[in-house]
Each structure stands twice: as structure tokens, then as C-alpha cells.
Amino acid sequence: MTELTASMLPEAAQLFTRVFNNEPWNDSWTQEQSLERLTDIFNTPHYAGAAHFENGKMIGLIMGRGEVYFDAMHFQVIEFCVDTEMQGRGIGRKMLADFSKLLKDKGVAYIHLITMRDARTEGFYAKNGFSTDEGMCHMTAKL
Template sequence: MIRRFEFKDLDKCTLLFCEVFNGEPWNDQWSDRKAKEYLLDFVGTPGFMGLVAIQDEEIIGFICGYRKKWWENDEFFVNEMCVHPKDQGQGIGSKMFESLERELLAEDIKTITLLTDRNVPAEKFYKKNGFSEINRIVVFLAKNIKE
């Protein structure tokens, strides 16, 4: 079952997020507290929407993002998406995107955007689900600020 994210889902999504992204291939080091703060930032963003995938009364996947104003048409930017490692490869992520697309079309949003790392399974997953690279976006920049 896939349904809209509710605030009561935050703790379970936080635990799932940590399990997924602290594992391969990401190998992050999220604490439960930091991950919850991170996800709370998205929940508080104007235009936020999330979906959760539920199996046997447990959240096994989620996708969250927000409606982004753009000159051409509004877009939906995916902040995070994950599926429990034991449930990956079973079509759950694809079903979440199908549900998301239906929800967005009902709100007259016809574009989904996202960022992901290169050469990880997620890149292949997104491309398999109809996403393509935007060639004019060629660089992602960051700067560490030193004291």
C-alpha cells in the first residue's frame, strides 16, 4: 500500500533513512537525531509532499519533496527517496513513483527533478523509471568554510 506521508510517520521514516543511507553504497554516518532534523526540514518546506510504502503495517519505503516554483511550470523536487534494503529490487520504488506521478498530475505538476550520485544503483533505478540527465547542468559546487 502506498499513501501520503503523515507526521506520525516521521520516526519510522527516520529509522529507515538511517538504515538505508548508513549502508552500502552510501556509507553515511547518520545518527537518528540528525536524520530526524534533516527530514523535519523537508516536512516544514512550503509545498512539501511525501508518500510512504507500507507492507505488513511497516514503512518499507518513502519519497519526499516539495513543489518548486519555476518559470516554465511548477516542478516537484525529490529531496529523498529510499526503500528498505531487503525490499529493494521488487518494484516498490517504481510503484511509489507511479503513485507520485498520479498525485502530481492531479495538482497540474508535470515535471519531477532530483539529484543523485553517479555510478550507484540509484542512478540506474531513476533512469529505468524514465528520468534523464539534463546535459546543461554540468557541475555541482560546494565549498567548505574555514575559520
């Protein structure tokens, strides 16, 4: 796992677009939108991100931001994906474990994220130590 730097953002955007335009999300990201989103995350205060490469090709990324809370430093994973063709091989599990250790070493006490309600997505995070926070709810409003 390698720190995800600004020079890697175009390749990260290609990966992001491929993954999230496929199952189970079926989004409609353009390359330009993906690059803008990942650049925005990269420029966020307390940013941290990492990429996983195989044979010189980026096949996984994880990005987010630290958040100062009254009790401890928290970290919000904003984007995390593994190339669709490489999923199911333990890459995501290893990336999440390595990234969690890196964050813990930096003083982060909690990681949180928002994901789609789907057996694949929720199941993955549940197997990796995450649980649904019954005391919170995610709300949206269309403007």
C-alpha cells in the same frame, strides 16, 4: 502508498537511517539527524511526501517540495528510499510511478532530483524515465 504525515516522521527517520548508512551510500546518519532532516523537508513550503507500508511496517518513503518556476510547477525529490532488504522487488518503481501521478494530478510538470553517480542509483532513475540534464551541473563548496 500513503501520504507521509508528521506522526510518521520518527518511523521514516528509522528507515532513512538504515538505508543511507548501508551500500551504496555508507553514510553515518544518527537517528536524531535523520529526524531533523526529514522534519525540515516536511516543513518546507509545497511539501509532498508518501510512504509505503508492508505488514504495518514502513518500507519506503519519498519526500520533496514543489518549486514555482516561470513556466510550470516543478518538484524536487529530496529523499527517496526503500528498505535495503526490500530493494529489487519493484517497490521503488511503483512508488515513483504512483507519486509521479499524484504530482501530475496536482499540476506539477517536471520532477528533478540529485543522486549519487552509481550504476544502481542512476540506472534506477534512467529505467524510470529520468535523464541526466546535460545543460546543468551540480556544484558544491566546502566552507
